Amino acid sequence: MTFARDDLGLRSETIRRANLSAIVRQLHGDGPLSRSELVARTGLTRSAIRGHLGELVAGGAVSERRAAPLGTPGRPSPLVCPEPESAVVLALDIEVDSLAAAIIGLGGDVLEHIRVDRPRGHSSLAAIVDDLAVLAETVRSRRTPRLPEVGIGVAVVGVVRRADGLVSTAPNLGWVDEPLGDRIQAVFGTDVPVSVANEADLGALAEARRGVAIGVDHLLYVSGEVGVGGGLIVDGQPFTGVAGYGGEIGHILVRPDGLTCRCGAVGCWETEIGAVSLLRRAGRSPRGGRADVDALLDDAEAGVPIAVAALEETGRWLGRGLAGLVNVLNPRLVVFGGLFGRIHPFVASLVDAELDRSTLAAPRRLVRVVAGSLGAEAPLRGAAELAFEPLLADPALWMPLRGAGVMSRSAKLALRRVVA
Amino acid sequence: MTFARDDLGLRSETIRRANLSAIVRQLHGDGPLSRSELVARTGLTRSAIRGHLGELVAGGAVSERRAAPLGTPGRPSPLVCPEPESAVVLALDIEVDSLAAAIIGLGGDVLEHIRVDRPRGHSSLAAIVDDLAVLAETVRSRRTPRLPEVGIGVAVVGVVRRADGLVSTAPNLGWVDEPLGDRIQAVFGTDVPVSVANEADLGALAEARRGVAIGVDHLLYVSGEVGVGGGLIVDGQPFTGVAGYGGEIGHILVRPDGLTCRCGAVGCWETEIGAVSLLRRAGRSPRGGRADVDALLDDAEAGVPIAVAALEETGRWLGRGLAGLVNVLNPRLVVFGGLFGRIHPFVASLVDAELDRSTLAAPRRLVRVVAGSLGAEAPLRGAAELAFEPLLADPALWMPLRGAGVMSRSAKLALRRVVA
Numbered sequence A, B: 001m002t003f004a005r006d007d008l009g010l011r012s013e014t015i016r017r018a019n020l021s022a023i024v025r026q027l028h029g030d031g032p033l034s035r036s037e038l039v040a041r042t043g044l045t046r047s048a049i050r051g052h053l054g055e056l057v058a059g060g061a062v063s064e065r066r067a068a069p070l071g072t073p074g075r076p077s078p079l080v081c082p083e084p085e086s087a088v089v090l091a092l093d094i095e096v097d098s099l100a101a102a103i104i105g106l107g108g109d110v111l112e113h114i115r116v117d118r119p120r121g122h123s124s125l126a127a128i129v130d131d132l133a134v135l136a137e138t139v140r141s142r143r144t145p146r147l148p149e150v151g152i153g154v155a156v157v158g159v160v161r162r163a164d165g166l167v168s169t170a171p172n173l174g175w176v177d178e179p180l181g182d183r184i185q186a187v188f189g190t191d192v193p194v195s196v197a198n199e200a201d202l203g204a205l206a207e208a209r210r211g212v213a214i215g216v217d218h219l220l221y222v223s224g225e226v227g228v229g230g231g232l233i234v235d236g237q238p239f240t241g242v243a244g245y246g247g248e249i250g251h252i253l254v255r256p257d258g259l260t261c262r263c264g265a266v267g268c269w270e271t272e273i274g275a276v277s278l279l280r281r282a283g284r285s286p287r288g289g290r291a292d293v294d295a296l297l298d299d300a301e302a303g304v305p306i307a308v309a310a311l312e313e314t315g316r317w318l319g320r321g322l323a324g325l326v327n328v329l330n331p332r333l334v335v336f337g338g339l340f341g342r343i344h345p346f347v348a349s350l351v352d353a354e355l356d357r358s359t360l361a362a363p364r365r366l367v368r369v370v371a372g373s374l375g376a377e378a379p380l381r382g383a384a385e386l387a388f389e390p391l392l393a394d395p396a397l398w399m400p401l402r403g404a405g406v407m408s409r410s411a412k413l414a415l416r417r418v419v420a
Helices: A012-030 A035-042 A046-058 A125-140 A180-188 A199-210 A275-281 A290-301 A305-329 A338-358 A361-366 A375-393 A400-404 A409-419 B012-030 B035-042 B046-059 B125-140 B180-187 B199-210 B275-281 B290-301 B305-329 B338-358 B361-366 B375-393 B400-404 B409-419
Strands: A002-004 A062-066 A078-082 A088-094 A098-105 A110-117 A149-156 A159-161 A166-170 A175-179 A194-198 A219-224 A228-234 A237-239 A333-336 A368-371 B002-004 B062-066 B078-082 B088-094 B098-105 B110-117 B149-156 B159-161 B166-170 B175-179 B194-198 B219-224 B228-234 B237-239 B333-336 B368-371
Touching: A012 A035, A012 A046, A012 A078, A012 A375, A035 A046, A035 A078, A046 A062, A088 A125, A088 A375, A098 A125, A098 A375, A110 A125, A110 A375, A125 A175, A125 A180, A149 A180, A149 A199, A149 A375, A159 A194, A159 B361, A166 A180, A166 B361, A175 A180, A180 A194, A194 A199, A194 A375, A199 A219, A199 A228, A199 A237, A199 A375, A219 A305, A219 A338, A275 A290, A275 A305, A275 A338, A290 A305, A290 A338, A305 A338, A305 A361, A305 B305, A333 A338, A338 A368, A361 B159, A361 B166, B012 B035, B012 B046, B012 B078, B012 B375, B035 B046, B035 B078, B046 B062, B088 B125, B088 B375, B098 B125, B098 B375, B110 B125, B125 B175, B125 B180, B149 B180, B149 B199, B149 B375, B159 B194, B166 B180, B175 B180, B180 B194, B194 B199, B194 B375, B199 B219, B199 B228, B199 B237, B199 B375, B219 B305, B219 B338, B275 B290, B275 B305, B275 B338, B290 B305, B290 B338, B305 B338, B305 B361, B333 B338, B338 B368
Parallel strands: A088 A149, A149 A194, A219 A333, A333 A368, B088 B149, B149 B194, B219 B333, B333 B368
Antiparallel strands: A002 B002, A062 A078, A088 A098, A098 A110, A159 A166, A166 A175, A219 A228, A228 A237, B062 B078, B088 B098, B098 B110, B159 B166, B166 B175, B219 B228, B228 B237
């Protein structure tokens, strides 16, 4: 059966690209799959899969390998595998007390990784980007020849405008309206797209794609150290609000007669659940860092009353604010990251009790609260997912890369249009 | 140019249905359009549009009419118009103090409408559904022969499981786990799909499709009388959470030492901004209804101090809770419906001042707060949009209807599968 283009109202090149995208997205997200699994998951015909795989194998993006025999009769079907080194991204992470860089391959494997401490407090945009450039060169130079980089993803503890990577505010860095995306593009001298997002948004993305929340369509990720951030996955897609500023769950009012927040408002949730209040409640310096929190957790483990009481009070406030968010957002799963992932074992039952008390029955029945499985690396892993997005949306643009060793100029321009 | 099915990996029937859906959805949403506008908005080719319009005109769903001359040279292009009476839905609305029914045609016109008062307080599911059946017969019987009904949409002041229209809780009606959708299906003896949703969710949908928020992709609708509800539009799509329970913004904590809410928790936003607290602050019976609120607004207009003070205090709490929601959701527009739409002129500046004080700078800059334009009928109009959804998703299923005067059994079953 054949039919004319006009019968369809669609163009064949559009369809080819959409099909390639569906296939590469599956392989990147779900790892090695048989052709039958690809047919089932993409909804494409077997012969369409065959044709497109030929193209992808020739382009070096995937390979087909014989699976290990499973002890069942007959030959196992070959598995289609993404080739991690065929296209990599550079992932960067700017946290309050550390910086990190990683090279992550198609399929999501971390190929190279480095994380270094940074002193708390304010730093200029220039200083941080220079430090990141050194880290990037460190991980890149571990591979000769250099791996083909198709994008840069950046996680940052700040409120980010997705369109251009402007950091509207990052109180812990002392930033207001800093052009992080542009600065990285300039200092790194790169032509590949640079995508920037809030670290909690990316933590949510990573836990949903690679962590404890795989397959969870409605997810609320709650993370923090000093600041408190949130990431939302709605219907399987990251929710960012109209300009990427969404998810600032640390700044909901929970206590009108409470403390003044760094944001200027009074009684924000962050003032009751962040690391500062936890340390203060435990009689420690509120300026303490990760090591002080670890010491506090050791104390609590040993039954030191003030440490136990501090965690309990923090846990109750965690539950109280969370109850309202569960009513508003009706998530299937709440994932605790950062500080909250670490204190989860101590506060889980108190959080659950507050949810029982203060959440409407219907959303309460559906939600569970768990600690994330990617720990402190969740935002970095999410930054990689973000950086792969232009490639996954249109792999055809990137396939010329393999032939020439570098991307054609037109492919680069097209890629940047996809991102813009 | 022709190509084989296998080159595409898509089936022609799938494409035909998707194209019909795109066309009918545009005409239903945006009203009469020229063929050129349809080409631009659907992305289909001109000849694909021509073929599909032929099918739709033959099916009676659309007609082409010559537009009025605009004083410019040349003939005006004909306009493709949805035919309102070719397919209608029955919209029902269960509010705390009223019930309503309407017949709404393809394209969104309200063809028939009735609203009656109901006494506040608890009513059984059976009693309310029986009352709705009387209202439905009233509006249906105004047209002979009866218009072809393709769906029933129901708005209700309760927390609703979208999948089957179970009302998990509706405190103002005294309902817990009442199968509203099934009951309507049974009592109305209908084969068309019955879709049920929370009235604030539907108010949001209606304001986004037909009201003040047309074209707004990120919308927070805040409405209420006694209870407070919210509706979210995210990326142009209704946000309902994992099971339709999302948007319960009345039950975020804003005052831990405040009043106990009807939901059992302490200090919910609803306890500070609902009609009960407004009336109490104005020295009126907190059990008063719509007329008492109107009298209070008259007093405020006349400058009666206690009425002005009551509205001011309510306005401040409205702004405080809203600030946190704006931080979490980063909407472009906040639309006040119900009680809040009516008090908006009195509280707008106070709400804005609280947002200035308590919202992060970036989301604050992007958001405006306005009163809705559909008033009390927003949920009913939204119920109609919900009821049209199966038809818009696959108009091909419904086109046999016109020939036979009734839908074929297979089309009905298929429609119900689409909804399930």
